[in-house]
Amino acid sequence: MTVYLHEGDLPADVLGPGPVAVDSETMGLNPHRDRLCLLQISDGRGDEHLVRFAAGHYDAPNLKAVLADPARLKLMHFARFDVAVIHRFLGVWATPVFCTKIASKLVRTYTDRHGLKDLLRETLGVEISKQQQSSDWGAATLSDAQKEYAASDVRHLHRAHEVLAERLAREGRRHIAQACFDFLPTRAELDLAGWPETDIFAHM
Ligand code: MN
Numbered sequence: 001m002t003v004y005l006h007e008g009d010l011p012a013d014v015l016g017p018g019p020v021a022v023d024s025e026t027m028g029l030n031p032h033r034d035r036l037c038l039l040q041i042s043d044g045r046g047d048e049h050l051v052r053f054a055a056g057h058y059d060a061p062n063l064k065a066v067l068a069d070p071a072r073l074k075l076m077h078f079a080r081f082d083v084a085v086i087h088r089f090l091g092v093w094a095t096p097v098f099c100t101k102i103a104s105k106l107v108r109t110y111t112d113r114h115g116l117k118d119l120l121r122e123t124l125g126v127e128i129s130k131q132q133q134s135s136d137w138g139a140a141t142l143s144d145a146q147k148e149y150a151a152s153d154v155r156h157l158h159r160a161h162e163v164l165a166e167r168l169a170r171e172g173r174r175h176i177a178q179a180c181f182d183f184l185p186t187r188a189e190l191d192l193a194g195w196p197e198t199d200i201f202a203h204m
Helices: 061-068 079-090 100-107 116-124 144-155 157-170 174-193
Strands: 003-007 020-026 036-042 048-052 074-076 097-099
Touching: 003 144, 020 079, 020 144, 020 157, 036 061, 036 079, 036 144, 048 144, 061 079, 074 079, 074 157, 079 097, 079 174, 097 100, 097 174, 100 116, 100 157, 100 174, 116 157, 157 174
Parallel strands: 003 048, 020 074, 074 097
Antiparallel strands: 020 036, 036 048
């Protein structure tokens, strides 16, 4: 199990086939203001790859090809944000996508704790630290704690996906989850186009 840090793009052919876990770190939560600093990706075989971007340098052909590959499922937690940020900065739609937060909301109806930390603790018995979440991801040098935090956000998504897919099937909610996942690029586009707080389906 190794955490690799790459500058500017993913090297060619470092990922095995199949679904990839994806997460991103930004300067903040406003995709218009806050730039993409780091994108984490893993094929679930034990290594995590961190791709770091200098401001204004988002020409990453290998990474974009993987993210936009229609044959590769992208596993994300709160995909709404990552899909928007990836589209804003890398110019590709990271689809098809499975969002572990949406899946969690559809099956873990006995709790309102759908953060990644709580989800992983309950479904996998895994503890991750969220201490570095709010840190300077644009810094010239990332600390070991930042790298470990960033990697741990994608490390367990394949196993979480397995558990959640099983529970969605058990509860008869696979179709509604899939429809939500399919809507994610549209939700992200609404966020980016100026309707971030609006429930487009609401009466008022
Ligand atoms: Mn993260």
